[in-house]
Amino acid sequence: MTAVGTLTMSSAYAVELPPACVGCAQDEAKASANKMLMAAIPISVWTDKTEYNHNEMIMVSGQVANIASGYPVTVTVVSPLNSIVTVNQITVAEDKSFETMLNTAGAMWKYDGTYTIKVNYGSVEKSNSAKVELTGGVVTTPTPSKCGVNEITASGQCIPFSISGGVVKSATINTDDKSIVINIDAKKDGTLTVTPSKKIQDGIFMVLVDGEQWDDVEIDKARNKVTVMFLAGAEKIEIIGTFVIPEFGTIAAMILAVAIISIIAVSAKSRLSIMPRY
Numbered sequence: 001m002t003a004v005g006t007l008t009m010s011s012a013y014a015v016e017l018p019p020a021c022v023g024c025a026q027d028e029a030k031a032s033a034n035k036m037l038m039a040a041i042p043i044s045v046w047t048d049k050t051e052y053n054h055n056e057m058i059m060v061s062g063q064v065a066n067i068a069s070g071y072p073v074t075v076t077v078v079s080p081l082n083s084i085v086t087v088n089q090i091t092v093a094e095d096k097s098f099e100t101m102l103n104t105a106g107a108m109w110k111y112d113g114t115y116t117i118k119v120n121y122g123s124v125e126k127s128n129s130a131k132v133e134l135t136g137g138v139v140t141t142p143t144p145s146k147c148g149v150n151e152i153t154a155s156g157q158c159i160p161f162s163i164s165g166g167v168v169k170s171a172t173i174n175t176d177d178k179s180i181v182i183n184i185d186a187k188k189d190g191t192l193t194v195t196p197s198k199k200i201q202d203g204i205f206m207v208l209v210d211g212e213q214w215d216d217v218e219i220d221k222a223r224n225k226v227t228v229m230f231l232a233g234a235e236k237i238e239i240i241g242t243f244v245i246p247e248f249g250t251i252a253a254m255i256l257a258v259a260i261i262s263i264i265a266v267s268a269k270s271r272l273s274i275m276p277r278y
Helices: 024-040 250-273
Strands: 007-009 014-016 043-047 051-053 057-064 073-078 084-090 097-103 113-120 127-135 151-154 157-174 179-194 206-209 217-220 225-230 236-240
Touching: 043 113, 043 127, 057 073, 057 113, 057 127, 073 097, 084 097, 151 179, 206 225, 225 236
Parallel strands: 051 127, 151 157
Antiparallel strands: 007 014, 043 057, 057 097, 073 084, 073 113, 113 127, 157 179, 179 225, 179 236, 206 236, 217 225
């Protein structure tokens, strides 16, 4: 919507709107649109800035669409090295908002780069994230690959592979989707065969090529092996399983422990609330 200053005409003269009112309609429209958007998103999150120096405070704010009584918002910060920096829980206010401060001082925040602030409110569907940049600290440098010539380096793991018709450019492990994502440069039609260790990925059942489900695939469950026949021009192959190695080790266990404690606390509270009072 675009609001344009106009002249209000009468039979005798014209009166110009006061400068303070120019754009009022536009501001009201933006505010209304923002309220509608906030109500539609299960949980939203933002920060007061997008770039910070080390030792600064990050103000994290957000809002939920509907309050789930007894459930806190879990805030997880992930560093540029894909390690968890901190995990915190915030109580949602009566107006559906939440807020916390993150102190970037400390060894866990020492690296420059993009930090991802993830928020979750009771279920996977109620999650969101914001990204901030930290500068003025330690510049991260890639760790030299220790994998063999016939292995893909994916998030520090070595995965055997072979390819024809193209080359592998890079690979990562996506713990959210339990998948291995492989970026390729396909000069012509070809095949990619991947045989991950079951300690890295297991239960392969689906393959996506450039974001679409792909049927031209052979899966050998006994050998945990998958062969994908791709077309020239393909760029990304995602292999999805029922399990993929956690990226965060002991801290992942810590998050699980926090979640279990929260569930127990909420369950206990629920039981107490239905006890008869005398």
